[in-house]
Amino acid sequence: MKINTPEEYIAQIPEDRKAVFQQLRDFITTNLPAGFEEVISYGMLGYVVPHSIYPSGYHCDSKLPLPFLAIASQKNFIAVYHMGIYADEKLLNWFVEEYPKHSTQKLDMGKSCIRFKKMENIPMNLLAELMKKMTVDQWISLYESKFKR
Numbered sequence: 001m002k003i004n005t006p007e008e009y010i011a012q013i014p015e016d017r018k019a020v021f022q023q024l025r026d027f028i029t030t031n032l033p034a035g036f037e038e039v040i041s042y043g044m045l046g047y048v049v050p051h052s053i054y055p056s057g058y059h060c061d062s063k064l065p066l067p068f069l070a071i072a073s074q075k076n077f078i079a080v081y082h083m084g085i086y087a088d089e090k091l092l093n094w095f096v097e098e099y100p101k102h103s104t105q106k107l108d109m110g111k112s113c114i115r116f117k118k119m120e121n122i123p124m125n126l127l128a129e130l131m132k133k134m135t136v137d138q139w140i141s142l143y144e145s146k147f148k149r
Contacts (some may be wrong), residue, residue: 035136043074086112102126
């Protein structure tokens with residue numbers, strides 16, 4: 001089934017995760033700086049810089065808006081994909097240092113992916129803080145300096 005809207009995405013999430021996922025979405029949309037737009041991106045809930053702000057779009061496919069953040073309900077975990085953490089070592093270090101102050105669970109992350117296996121252990125307040133740390137303009141500037149050829 002092709003998912004076209006954030007509401008359709010949430011509707012297909014297993015019942016035992018739906019409330020937590022909706023709460024995570026609310027924390028993101030409440031705390032993300034103005035300018036980012038919520039879309040379905042790569043089959044996930046994505047937060048992008050729309051073409052109206054950044055006409056060049058994503059360098060891998062300019063028809064797509066510039067991705068910044070995504071959240072997904074995967075088979076064994078909920079994932080938060082944050083490109084700012086991937087691109088900004090200072091931001092990554094801040095997050096890694098702050099994480100233990102907000103969760104007793106071991107941090108499980110890849111380059112841009114933070115995985116949460118236990119829904120009750122998602123540090124919502126820390127993620128809310130993370131959302132506030134990068135504006136659209138800061139992301140565009142960082143993106144252009146790190147990724148754009």
